[in-house]
Amino acid sequence: MTRRVVNFYAGPAGLPLPALERTRDELLDFAGTGMSVMEISHRSKEYEAVHDEAIALVRELMGLPANYKVLLLQGGAHLAFGMVPLNLLRHGRKADYITTGNWAERAFAEAKLVAGDRVREAGSTKKEKFARLPKAAELKFDPEAAFVHFTSNNTVEGTQWQQFPATGKPYVCDMSSDIMWRKFPVEQFGLIYAGAQKNLGPSGVTVVIVRDDFLAMCNAEGLPSYLGYPIHAEKNSLYNTPPCLGIYILRNVLAYNKSIGGLAAIEANNRRKGALLYGCIDRHAGFYKPFVTEKADRSFMNVDFFLPTKDLIDLFVKEAKKNGMIGLKGYRDVGGIRASIYNAVSVADVETLVAFMEGFVKRNG
Amino acid sequence: MTRRVVNFYAGPAGLPLPALERTRDELLDFAGTGMSVMEISHRSKEYEAVHDEAIALVRELMGLPANYKVLLLQGGAHLAFGMVPLNLLRHGRKADYITTGNWAERAFAEAKLVAGDRVREAGSTKKEKFARLPKAAELKFDPEAAFVHFTSNNTVEGTQWQQFPATGKPYVCDMSSDIMWRKFPVEQFGLIYAGAQKNLGPSGVTVVIVRDDFLAMCNAEGLPSYLGYPIHAEKNSLYNTPPCLGIYILRNVLAYNKSIGGLAAIEANNRRKGALLYGCIDRHAGFYKPFVTEKADRSFMNVDFFLPTKDLIDLFVKEAKKNGMIGLKGYRDVGGIRASIYNAVSVADVETLVAFMEGFVKRNG
Numbered sequence: 001m002t003r004r005v006v007n008f009y010a011g012p013a014g015l016p017l018p019a020l021e022r023t024r025d026e027l028l029d030f031a032g033t034g035m036s037v038m039e040i041s042h043r044s045k046e047y048e049a050v051h052d053e054a055i056a057l058v059r060e061l062m063g064l065p066a067n068y069k070v071l072l073l074q075g076g077a078h079l080a081f082g083m084v085p086l087n088l089l090r091h092g093r094k095a096d097y098i099t100t101g102n103w104a105e106r107a108f109a110e111a112k113l114v115a116g117d118r119v120r121e122a123g124s125t126k127k128e129k130f131a132r133l134p135k136a137a138e139l140k141f142d143p144e145a146a147f148v149h150f151t152s153n154n155t156v157e158g159t160q161w162q163q164f165p166a167t168g169k170p171y172v173c174d175m176s177s178d179i180m181w182r183k184f185p186v187e188q189f190g191l192i193y194a195g196a197q198k199n200l201g202p203s204g205v206t207v208v209i210v211r212d213d214f215l216a217m218c219n220a221e222g223l224p225s226y227l228g229y230p231i232h233a234e235k236n237s238l239y240n241t242p243p244c245l246g247i248y249i250l251r252n253v254l255a256y257n258k259s260i261g262g263l264a265a266i267e268a269n270n271r272r273k274g275a276l277l278y279g280c281i282d283r284h285a286g287f288y289k290p291f292v293t294e295k296a297d298r299s300f301m302n303v304d305f306f307l308p309t310k311d312l313i314d315l316f317v318k319e320a321k322k323n324g325m326i327g328l329k330g331y332r333d334v335g336g337i338r339a340s341i342y343n344a345v346s347v348a349d350v351e352t353l354v355a356f357m358e359g360f361v362k363r364n365g
Numbered sequence: 366m367t368r369r370v371v372n373f374y375a376g377p378a379g380l381p382l383p384a385l386e387r388t389r390d391e392l393l394d395f396a397g398t399g400m401s402v403m404e405i406s407h408r409s410k411e412y413e414a415v416h417d418e419a420i421a422l423v424r425e426l427m428g429l430p431a432n433y434k435v436l437l438l439q440g441g442a443h444l445a446f447g448m449v450p451l452n453l454l455r456h457g458r459k460a461d462y463i464t465t466g467n468w469a470e471r472a473f474a475e476a477k478l479v480a481g482d483r484v485r486e487a488g489s490t491k492k493e494k495f496a497r498l499p500k501a502a503e504l505k506f507d508p509e510a511a512f513v514h515f516t517s518n519n520t521v522e523g524t525q526w527q528q529f530p531a532t533g534k535p536y537v538c539d540m541s542s543d544i545m546w547r548k549f550p551v552e553q554f555g556l557i558y559a560g561a562q563k564n565l566g567p568s569g570v571t572v573v574i575v576r577d578d579f580l581a582m583c584n585a586e587g588l589p590s591y592l593g594y595p596i597h598a599e600k601n602s603l604y605n606t607p608p609c610l611g612i613y614i615l616r617n618v619l620a621y622n623k624s625i626g627g628l629a630a631i632e633a634n635n636r637r638k639g640a641l642l643y644g645c646i647d648r649h650a651g652f653y654k655p656f657v658t659e660k661a662d663r664s665f666m667n668v669d670f671f672l673p674t675k676d677l678i679d680l681f682v683k684e685a686k687k688n689g690m691i692g693l694k695g696y697r698d699v700g701g702i703r704a705s706i707y708n709a710v711s712v713a714d715v716e717t718l719v720a721f722m723e724g725f726v727k728r729n730g
Contacts, residue, residue, distance in 0.1 A: 243608065
C-alpha cells in the first residue's frame with residue numbers, strides 16, 4: 001500500500017491520484033505500443049493522439065471560443081515573461097502591467113528588459129506588501145497600451161482577482177497558479193500563459209492560450225525560432241520535440257478533471273475548500289491572522305496566515321508534518337503559513353487541515 | 366507481463382528498462398515522501414538531492430574537469446540554437462559553423478538570425494546531401510572566430526565525427542544525439558548542449574555543459590532572464606522551476622549507466638552494435654545500400670540504408686514491425702531505412718534486427 005501525504009505545496013504541487021495511477025500503469029507500455037510515452041516518436045500517431053487530446057481538453061474544459069489557439073511549450077512562466085514582450089512589444093507597442101505580488105513584479109521587470117519605458121506600471125499595492133489587490137480607482141491605464149498584463153492569482157501573497165480588473169483593454173495574463181480552477185469569460189483575454197505545475201501537470205510544460213488577433217500581432221522577426229509564438233501555433237506545438245511525457249500527464253489530469261464533472265464540479269469543490277479554511281481562520285481571528293487584508297481579494301488557491309509568534313509558526317509546521325501534512329511553510333518574502341489548496345487538494349484534505357488547526361488553537365491559543 | 370517492442374526510433378527513443386521500472390515503482394511515492402517527484406517542491410531537500418545527483422552523474426560519467434558547469438534547462442536543442450548566439454554572439458563576436466546535416470544547418474540558420482554575417486559557414490557537404498563529413502582541407506576557418514560550432518552526430522544522415530574536426534579553436538557542439546555514447550577529451554569544448562531525448566531521458570530536459578571561460582564570455586544583458594546562461598549557472602539550474610520529473614528520470618538513466626560500468630561499458634556495447642549492423646549491410650552490399658559514402662564517417666547512433674526499391678523499403682518496415690521492431694522508417698529528407706541504435710538499444714536488439722535483415726535479403730534479394 002502506497003503511503004500518500006496531504007500535500008499543500010505551492011508548486012510543484014499535488015496531482016489527482018487517478019491521473020498518477022494511470023501514468024504509472026502505462027509507464028512501460030503506453031496505448032498498447034510496447035513503449036513508454038517518453039520513448040515514442042513525437043511524430044507517431046499514438047503520441048499525436050495524446051497531444052491533440054490534451055489540447056482539445058484545454059479547449060473543452062475552459063470553453064475556449066474557436067478564435068483561440070492552445071500552445072504547449074516549455075520554459076514555464078519565466079520564459080513566458082520574456083516571450084510575451086519579445087513577440088508583442090519589440091516594435092513600438094506599449095503595455096500596462098498591474099503588479100500585485102512577487103511574480104507580477106517579475107513579469108513587469110522582464111517586460112522592461114525588452115520594451116523599456118514602453119511598459120508602465122498601471123497600479124501596485126507594493127506599499128502594503130501586496131496584502132490586497134488595487135481598487136479600480138488606483139489603476140491608471142495608458143490609452144495607448146495594447147494590453148494590460150495582470151496575474152490572476154498571486155501565489156506568494158494569496159490574493160486572487162475574483163472579478164478581473166476593469167481595464168477596457170485586452171488582457172495578457174499569467175494564470176500559472178489558478179488556471180482551471182473555474183470557468184470564466186475568456187473573451188477579453190488576448191493571451192494567457194500558465195506553467196503546468198500547480199493545477200495542470202508536472203513542471204516543464206507551459207500552456208499558452210492566444211486569441212487569433214494577438215497571434216497576428218506577434219512579430220517574431222529576428223527572434224530565434226523557438227521564441228516566436230506563431231511558429232508553434234502554425235505547427236500545432238510540434239515545431240520541435242515537445243515535452244511529451246509532461247503533455248501526456250497533462251492529458252491524464254485533464255481527462256480526470258472532465259470525468260469528475262469538469263470545471264463546474266472543480267469550482268464547487270474549490271469554493272467549499274476555501275469556505276472551510278477561511279471559516280476556521282475567521283473563527284479564530286485572534287490566533288490565526290490572515291495576511292490578506294481584504295476578504296474580497298482572498299485566493300481560493302493559496303491561503304496565507306500567521307500565528308501569534310514565530311515559535312508557534314514553526315510548531316504548527318512541525319506538528320502538521322507529523323500528522324501527514326506537507327508544504328505549509330510560507331514563502332520567504334511573506335513568512336507564516338501558506339496552505340496551497342489547488343484542484344488536486346480534496347475537501348477531505350482541507351477538513352483534515354481544519355481539524356488540525358482547531359486542535360492547535362485549543363492547545364496553544 | 367508488459368510487452369516491450371524493440372525500439373529503433375530516432376528520438377524520443379528507448380530508455381533503459383531498469384530506469385523506467387524505477388520511475389514506475391516510485392511514481393506515487395518518491396524517496397519515502399508520500400508524493401510523486403512531480404508533486405514535491407523543487408526547493409525541497411528530497412528534490413534537490415535528485416537534482417544534484419543528476420548533475421554529479423553527468424560530471425562523473427563524462428569525466429568533466431572542475432572548470433565546467435552542468436546546467437539542466439528546457440527547450441531542447443532548438444532553444445539552445447538561439448541561446449548560444451544570444452549569449453555569445455550579440456556583441457560583435459564572430460563564429461564559424463560546420464554544417465553537416467539537417468540539424469547543423471538549423472543551428473547555423475538560428476545563429477544567423479542573431480548575429481547575421483558574423484557567423485560563417487566553415488564547410489558543408491550539402492552538395493553531397495550530407496552523405497559524408499567534410500575533410501580537413503574542405504574546412505576554412507575565420508581567424509577571428511571565437512569558436513567553431515559543429516554537430517557531433519548527424520541524426521538524420523547517420524554521420525558522426527569519430528575524430529573531432531581540427532579547428533584550432535574552442536568547440537561549441539550540439540551533442541543531442543550522441544552525448545554519453547563514449548568518453549572523449551572534453552578540454553577543447555567551450556560549450557556542449559544536448560536535448561535529452563536520445564541518450565539521456567525524456568524530451569523536455571536540455572543538458573548544457575559550459576567551460577568557465579565561455580560562461581564568462583556570455584553576455585545576458587537585456588535578455589529575458591531565462592535566456593541567459595549565467596543566471597542558471599549561478600543558481601544551479603534552480604533559478605526557475607526546473608522540469609523536475611524529467612531531471613529525475615535523467616538521474617535514473619545515468620545511475621543505471623553507472624551501474625553497468627559507465628561509458629567504457631556503453632562504448633564497448635555501442636561498437637559491438639555498430640559492427641553487427643554495418644557488418645550485415647556490408648555483407649549484402651548489393652542489397653542494402655548505406656546512405657553514408659565514407660566508412661570512417663559512419664555513425665554508431667543512426668544507421669541509414671536503402672533497399673533496391675521503394676516497395677522493398679515499405680515491406681521491410683512493415684515486416685519488421687510485425688516482428689516487434691519499431692521506428693525504422695527513414696527521415697523524410699533522406700528516405701530509406703534508419704535504425705537508431707542509441708545506448709538503450711541492446712546488443713541483443715541489434716542481433717534481432719540483423720537476423721531479420723539476413724532473412725529479408727534471402728527472401729527478397
